[in-house]
Amino acid sequence: MKKISTLKILLMITILVTGCIFSADAQIEIRSNHPQSLPLVDGSTVAIDPSKGYLIKEIKDKVYYATDGIYQVMFILTSTGVVAVDAPPSLGGNLLKSLKEITDMNVTHVIYTHPHPDHIGGAALYPGNPVIITSEGTAKDLRRHNLSEGMIPFGAYVGGKPVPLPTKTFSKKMELNIGGRKIVLLTSGSAAHSGEDVIVFLPKEKIVMMVDIVFPGWIPFEQLAYCQDLDGYIDIQRFVLKLDFDVLVPGHYSKLGTREEIDQNMEYVDDLYSGLSDAIQKTDFASVVAKTGMANIHLMMEDYFDVIARKTSSKVEEKWKGKLSGVDVWSYSNARKLIPYVRESAADVPKRQ
């Protein structure tokens, strides 16, 4: 009994942390720190017919994306079948329903962009045992975590279950030629959002899918898009900008992105960096100690970090309000995530070159 209630609490925390709620609970009480949050910026969302619950749209030359407003999947039609990139479980039955709107062909290949269940947890819904492709790093991660046992089974917070394991893996780069379509899979060489994020590049159509890094029209998701490595988070954006593309499929929310929106994301991160650097240099640590005292060291440091993060986020919010949605919601969280990087390494990185 005790185990069940602990599991329930952990699941609730996970749902809150991810911001993804997939079941209605009338008892739940929503806490909001932002009752006066800023309005969304025009153009940061695309309308979705609520009676359908999803949108499917051609990006270019029979390459489509489908979205439920929170997650995105990409479908690449070839002459011999469909290549699906990811399988967000939030779309559920709408994964196949949306596909049916555009073709009767089967999914022959599935590409996993990274090992997180909220993006690939619906992969078992694709019938007929498609070939499943990902990077060696993502495959390794999945072999470790893709379990049905344990405190929280893989993907439980999104109603998922273990996903089919990859049947084909690559290191650094793989070129696929499927039914007349050229698809290039790449990794940037370091951990970024996950241990090894896969970039899907269609050179002829000039489309890139890079997931959980940039949220076009929005600031990054909390804690800087949960990036595992900040240098890697910057590097992957630089890496992608070297490719010849003009449409970004970001994996999240309703809209697609542009090269300029990746630049904008880098500029926002730069502003957090320079804001923190400035705040660290101008905040008198001794004044914080004088107020909080030194007996509770955790509290003393928390107060110091809080002062620095608030100074930074208020400056960044002022610059970006009206330009990016959510700037008032998670700039503080993003600044907090960056504090150790700025404190522990050179304060003027990253430069965006």
Ligand SMILES: [Zn+2]
């Ligand atoms: Zn992720």
